Amino acid sequence: MYKYNAFDEAFLAERNAQFRAQVARRIDGSLTEDEFKPLRLMNGVYLQLHAYMLRVAIPYGTLNSDQMRALALLAEKWDKGYGHFTTRQNIQYNWPKLNDIPDMLDALGEVGLHAIQTSGNTIRNTTADHFAGAAADELTDPRPYAELIRQWSTDHPEFQFLGRKFKIAITGSPNDRAVTKAHDVGLRMVERDGEIGFEVIVGGGLGRTPMVGKVIRDFLPQPDLLPYLESVLSVYNVLGRRDNKYKARIKITVQENGIEKVRELVEARFAERRGEFDGTDQALLNEIKTHFAAPAFRSGDISAYDAAYASDPVFRAWADTNLAAHRDPNHAIVTISIKAHGQTPGDASAEQMRVMADLAQEFGYDELRISHQQNVIIPHVHKSDLPALHARLKQHALATANIGLISDIIACPGMDYCALATARSIPVAQEIASRFDDLKLEHDIGHLQIKISGCINACGHHHVAHIGILGLDRAGVENYQITLGGDATETAEIGKRTGPGFAYDEIVPAVERLVETYLAIRSGEDETFLETYRRLGMEPFKSALYPEAQKKVA
Amino acid sequence: MARPFTPKVITANDLLEGDVIYFQADNSWTRDLAQAELIVDEAEAQLRLLEAEKQNIRIVGAYLADAKAGPNGPEPVHFREDFRRKGPSNYSHGKQEAAAHV
Numbered sequence: 164m165y166k167y168n169a170f171d172e173a174f175l176a177e178r179n180a181q182f183r184a185q186v187a188r189r190i191d192g193s194l195t196e197d198e199f200k201p202l203r204l205m206n207g208v209y210l211q212l213h214a215y216m217l218r219v220a221i222p223y224g225t226l227n228s229d230q231m232r233a234l235a236l237l238a239e240k241w242d243k244g245y246g247h248f249t250t251r252q253n254i255q256y257n258w259p260k261l262n263d264i265p266d267m268l269d270a271l272g273e274v275g276l277h278a279i280q281t282s283g284n285t286i287r288n289t290t291a292d293h294f295a296g297a298a299a300d301e302l303t304d305p306r307p308y309a310e311l312i313r314q315w316s317t318d319h320p321e322f323q324f325l326g327r328k329f330k331i332a333i334t335g336s337p338n339d340r341a342v343t344k345a346h347d348v349g350l351r352m353v354e355r356d357g358e359i360g361f362e363v364i365v366g367g368g369l370g371r372t373p374m375v376g377k378v379i380r381d382f383l384p385q386p387d388l389l390p391y392l393e394s395v396l397s398v399y400n401v402l403g404r405r406d407n408k409y410k411a412r413i414k415i416t417v418q419e420n421g422i423e424k425v426r427e428l429v430e431a432r433f434a435e436r437r438g439e440f441d442g443t444d445q446a447l448l449n450e451i452k453t454h455f456a457a458p459a460f461r462s463g464d465i466s467a468y469d470a471a472y473a474s475d476p477v478f479r480a481w482a483d484t485n486l487a488a489h490r491d492p493n494h495a496i497v498t499i500s501i502k503a504h505g506q507t508p509g510d511a512s513a514e515q516m517r518v519m520a521d522l523a524q525e526f527g528y529d530e531l532r533i534s535h536q537q538n539v540i541i542p543h544v545h546k547s548d549l550p551a552l553h554a555r556l557k558q559h560a561l562a563t564a565n566i567g568l569i570s571d572i573i574a575c576p577g578m579d580y581c582a583l584a585t586a587r588s589i590p591v592a593q594e595i596a597s598r599f600d601d602l603k604l605e606h607d608i609g610h611l612q613i614k615i616s617g618c619i620n621a622c623g624h625h626h627v628a629h630i631g632i633l634g635l636d637r638a639g640v641e642n643y644q645i646t647l648g649g650d651a652t653e654t655a656e657i658g659k660r661t662g663p664g665f666a667y668d669e670i671v672p673a674v675e676r677l678v679e680t681y682l683a684i685r686s687g688e689d690e691t692f693l694e695t696y697r698r699l700g701m702e703p704f705k706s707a708l709y710p711e712a713q714k715k716v717a
Numbered sequence: 718m719a720r721p722f723t724p725k726v727i728t729a730n731d732l733l734e735g736d737v738i739y740f741q742a743d744n745s746w747t748r749d750l751a752q753a754e755l756i757v758d759e760a761e762a763q764l765r766l767l768e769a770e771k772q773n774i775r776i777v778g779a780y781l782a783d784a785k786a787g788p789n790g791p792e793p794v795h796f797r798e799d800f801r802r803k804g805p806s807n808y809s810h811g812k813q814e815a816a817a818h819v
Contacts, residue, residue, distance in 0.1 A: 580805055
């Protein structure tokens with residue numbers, strides 16, 4: 164993985180020193196809050212309901228064990244002993260004190276992490292497939308390109324004051340695990356005539372106006388990545404609206420002007436910009452690529468895995484849900500669920516972070532990933548090590564076998580922390596997970612994604628959930644709307660609203676009715692919830708949700 | 718007919734700690750909503766907010782929040798202010814944690 168050079172280290176140290184001075188000037192009164200706020204936001208510092216919040220980028224979701232230990236250190240030394248992994252592969256600390264944040268940033272800097280551009284109207288942390296570099300279905304590792312984008316976008320003078328935030332996601336696999344179609348720009352690596360390039364998708368996004376992105380360029384040669392991205396950003400910067408915050412994202416620019424018009428402008432700008440790139444970016448890319456060379460995967464007997472799989476049902480259940488196919492047949496990708504039933508989705512304690520760091524060092528070539536689904540991944544584990552790894556996970560409440568199941572819920576922080584939230588998300592997720600764990604139905608139900616947002620900004624990705632839940636404030640009371648049929652993958656779709664919302668104490672029973680209905684009407688155990696919904700549509704689920712309304716019509 | 722004025726408290730976040738604070742009648746700040754000044758007059762509310770904002774060097778984002786009189790002092794009207802008064806519901810952190818240690 165990428166290791167900072169002397170330039171990176173000096174840049175970050177300088178930036179952290181600047182922020183330290185800015186904090187001091189705010190505290191001594193030289194800066195007003197209006198002056199300080201944009202400065203703190205550029206460095207990932209929010210003020211939330213109960214405290215400040217520090218959002219740290221985990222670039223393209225990749226980190227090593229030392230970095231994970233640094234995250235644990237921050238949690239323990241300056242926070243309340245835990246951190247919250249988010250849907251954009253960041254980690255958030257919910258309780259830092261303003262005075263401590265410069266020290267926290269310095270501690271991060273020591274391991275090559277930062278909070279730059281995790282907020283504000285800039286290009287945010289570029290997210291990537293969390294199985295990048297490991298997945299069996301991958302064409303090529305997208306992370307060198309993500310790192311190139313990180314370096315290009317960090318402090319890019321033209322793009323520090325965009326009309327609105329700008330999010331890029333990248334995947335090197337045909338199976339999209341990075342939600343590329345719901346980003347301002349999505350990059351999917353594709354092959355044409357033996358050459359690998361990018362399919363560029365633009366104008367996707369969730370929030371109050373959810374949209375699936377449109378293809379603006381079906382094949383972009385690799386060397387054109389930065390000049391083309393710069394052209395997209397440049398056109399957006401000029402054409403995008405600044406009169407209305409809610410119409411400022413590029414999805415609205417594309418909607419209002421049409422993809423053809425945007426494409427035409429981008430291509431014209433690209434013709435101008437391309438010549439300005441003299442090959443330095445490609446030299447840099449080649450250097451970056453050397454950092455991402457795959458580890459030397461060891462070979463060896465995997466009979467220990469086969470034996471444990473055959474004899475230990477707990478291990479087998481975990482292996483069936485939490486392992487994914489690795490490009491090396493003797494290895495597996497391990498997803499560690501940080502969603503034990505009843506716990507806060509995405510939260511890990513400092514101790515758990517250290518355990519995961521140790522396991523990555525011991526069994527995983529020192530690599531870890533954070534997924535947008537708020538779990539932690541050890542991407543390369545030799546299969547013979549899996550029983551030992553699983554045993555260690557069990558000791559630390561990290562062996563929950565629920566990846567892809569109904570309790571593997573995405574939830575934003577919601578009203579429990581977020582200043583923008585209109586309702587709580589976390590307790591709804593906790594109760595759904597606990598309820599289905601009590602019913603012991605989870606494995607029968609199979610693959611089902613529930614995603615919960617506590618406001619219309621949709622950090623919890625509810626629009627692209629099989630069952631999406633949106634928490635709103637209706638006349639001073641929490642109210643939850645349900646959407647069905649969303650899809651976050653390469654076949655992305657925005658879910659459809661079922662009808663009126665449900666009160667806080669009605670939402671879990673409502674989800675239960677949906678699931679009971681699915682179990683009753685699915686064609687067989689192999690048909691997933693989403694497939695059943697696509698086959699039969701909204702009606703059977705609506706009848707289950709609103710029995711009273713159905714009676715009235717009848 | 719004009720709607721009756723809902724009583725208010727002035728609330729903000731502390732600059733250094735970031736936690737929730739409330740404005741008191743003597744122009745100081747408290748961590749306890751029950752100790753806050755309950756403002757029942759609309760014109761007075763705006764003047765008191767201006768007074769509170771004079772202390773912007775130590776506080777962030779003062780605003781008027783709906784409140785009602787309770788037996789022990791002001792109480793929140795909206796659930797958002799109730800969470801700000803107590804802390805999150807997934808852990809016993811925030812003000813509820815401090816209260817548990819008294």
